[in-house]
Structures are given as structure tokens and as C-alpha cells.
Amino acid sequence: MSCAKHSYPDKRAAISARKIVLRTRGRHSRPMDLRPYFCEECRAWHLTKQLSLPAFLQVS
Numbered sequence: 737m738s739c740a741k742h743s744y745p746d747k748r749a750a751i752s753a754r755k756i757v758l759r760t761r762g763r764h765s766r767p768m769d770l771r772p773y774f775c776e777e778c779r780a781w782h783l784t785k786q787l788s789l790p791a792f793l794q795v796s
């Protein structure tokens with residue numbers, strides 16, 4: 737079963753998505769918290785934070 741996160745086919749796609757997110761969120765974003773990583777579960781790339789987080793993930 738794959739996880740519910742938005743996935744990217746490769747690292748480059750994840751990185752470009754990251755740039756778009758940072759550009760969109762501007763000063764509200766914390767770039768260090770938004771890293772691409774490879775997910776073994778669904779064999780795809782995710783970002784450590786999503787553009788719109790589920791409520792239960794919004795810790796701060």
C-alpha cells in the first residue's frame with residue numbers, strides 16, 4: 737500500500753516542486769523543513785512538507 741502523500745517520479749521533480757512551494761509561500765516557508773526524500777513504500781519522492789498539510793500534521 738502506498739502512502740497518501742503527493743509523490744514525484746524523481747528527485748528532480750521533487751526539487752522543482754520544492755522551488756514552486758517556496759516561491760508560493762514566500763516568507764511563510766521554512767526551506768530547511770522542506771526537503772525531498774525517497775519513500776521506500778511507494779518508490780517515489782516526497783517533500784517533507786506538503787503545500788497544504790493535513791490538520792493533524794500542522795504542529796506549530
Ligand SMILES: [Zn+2]
Nearest residue numbers: 739775777778
Ligand atoms: Zn510514499
